[in-house]
Amino acid sequence: MTEPKIALGTWAWGDTASDRYFGDTLSAASLKPVVTAGMANGFTLWDTAYAYGQGTSENLVGELLAPYPRESYQLSTKFTPRMAGTGDHEMADMLAGSLRRLRTDYVDLYWIHNPDDVEKWTPELIPLVQSGKVKRVGVSNHNLAQIKRANEILGEAGIQVSAVQNHFSLLYRSSERAGIIDYCREHHITFYAYMVLEQGALTGHYDVDHPLPAGSERAKVYNAALPQLTKLTAAIKAIGERQHASIAEVATAYALAKGTTPIIGVTKEKYIASELRAEKVSLTSAEINQLEDLAAQTQVDTKGFWEAPMI
Ligand SMILES: NC(=O)c1ccc[n+]([C@@H]2O[C@H](COP(=O)([O-])OP(=O)(O)OC[C@H]3O[C@@H](n4cnc5c(N)ncnc54)[C@H](OP(=O)(O)O)[C@@H]3O)[C@@H](O)[C@H]2O)c1
Numbered sequence: 364m365t366e367p368k369i370a371l372g373t374w375a376w377g378d379t380a381s382d383r384y385f386g387d388t389l390s391a392a393s394l395k396p397v398v399t400a401g402m403a404n405g406f407t408l409w410d411t412a413y414a415y416g417q418g419t420s421e422n423l424v425g426e427l428l429a430p431y432p433r434e435s436y437q438l439s440t441k442f443t444p445r446m447a448g449t450g451d452h453e454m455a456d457m458l459a460g461s462l463r464r465l466r467t468d469y470v471d472l473y474w475i476h477n478p479d480d481v482e483k484w485t486p487e488l489i490p491l492v493q494s495g496k497v498k499r500v501g502v503s504n505h506n507l508a509q510i511k512r513a514n515e516i517l518g519e520a521g522i523q524v525s526a527v528q529n530h531f532s533l534l535y536r537s538s539e540r541a542g543i544i545d546y547c548r549e550h551h552i553t554f555y556a557y558m559v560l561e562q563g564a565l566t567g568h569y570d571v572d573h574p575l576p577a578g579s580e581r582a583k584v585y586n587a588a589l590p591q592l593t594k595l596t597a598a599i600k601a602i603g604e605r606q607h608a609s610i611a612e613v614a615t616a617y618a619l620a621k622g623t624t625p626i627i628g629v630t631k632e633k634y635i636a637s638e639l640r641a642e643k644v645s646l647t648s649a650e651i652n653q654l655e656d657l658a659a660q661t662q663v664d665t666k667g668f669w670e671a672p673m674i
Pocket residue numbers: 371372373374375385387410411476503504528556557558559560561562563566568609611612626627628629630631633634635637638
């Protein structure tokens with residue numbers, strides 16, 4: 364199966380009453396139209412993690428994709444080192460739980476979520492690939508040296524890092540500056556860009572007069588920065604209007620133009636049509652330069668609390 368140009372993310376699906384990161388109330392009933400529209404339009408790669416609501420997101424992904432033939436979609440989930448216990452088979456155990464919740468016997472992509480201990484965790488991927496439970500492996504939030512080291516460790520078993528998943532958006536280009544995107548291109552590694560829309564702050568839906576949902580974690584991170592984003596979002600909007608594209612669609616097209624595969628967090632059915640439009644937006648070098656300049660001028664730092672700078 365070919366990899367779609369845009370993958371769909373499901374972190375927000377993991378929001379629970381006690382963990383309101385996004386402040387959304389999503390259910391299988393509200394998300395079913397998202398999955399139906401996604402699958403009907405070729406968005407077949409679904410990214411999740413046990414960490415997203417301690418299995419809540421994986422359960423929803425498993426339930427909603429169960430009616431489709433397994434070979435018609437790809438599942439991407441993650442081993443999160445900081446959620447591991449102290450047993451001898453922590454990665455295999457976390458994967459077993461993910462497979463159960465996802466209602467499958469293999470995942471297409473399995474990631475090490477954070478580079479907490481590359482030497483310790485990377486070799487644990489090898490038997491999972493050899494058993495067929497994991498088709499391809501990726502590393503997330505790893506810097507260039509850590510990606511190279513993971514590739515060396517896996518290489519001894521004839522396995523390659525086939526994907527990297529890092530934060531990348533107009534406002535957060537650490538992986539580009541660190542040469543990770545170039546390295547991936549040169550080594551046929553897919554670079555998946557997450558938080559391309561900065562969790563809603565780069566969509567135009569939220570602004571000074573319409574802040575992110577009160578009480579959510581993302582509101583705590585982004586609401587204070589919204590005034591600094593006004594000029595940037597106005598410029599994105601003007602560029603988009605020339606192609607009948609929204610701010611979110613231009614922000615996604617930017618990540619595509621940079622050679623990445625965006626993982627867009629989808630919470631509403633209408634966003635699927637939006638991802639389709641984003642694939643058709645073309646940005647000139649002058650427009651990209653203008654947006655990058657304005658983004659730099661905002662001086663907003665959107666590094667996640669779980670991330671380390673890439674350089
Ligand atoms: N590996 C990692 O450490 C890591 C970290 C973060 C994320 N991720 C992955 O990357 C995915 C994407 O990140 P994210 O979900 O945090 O943030 P994101 O993709 O930057 O933003 C998602 C939010 O943007 C809004 N949105 C989405 N499509 C839109 C559209 N077409 N038009 C207008 N608004 C739109 C929605 O907000 P509303 O619901 O408010 O409308 C949605 O919740 C995650 O779901 C997860 O799979 C991985």
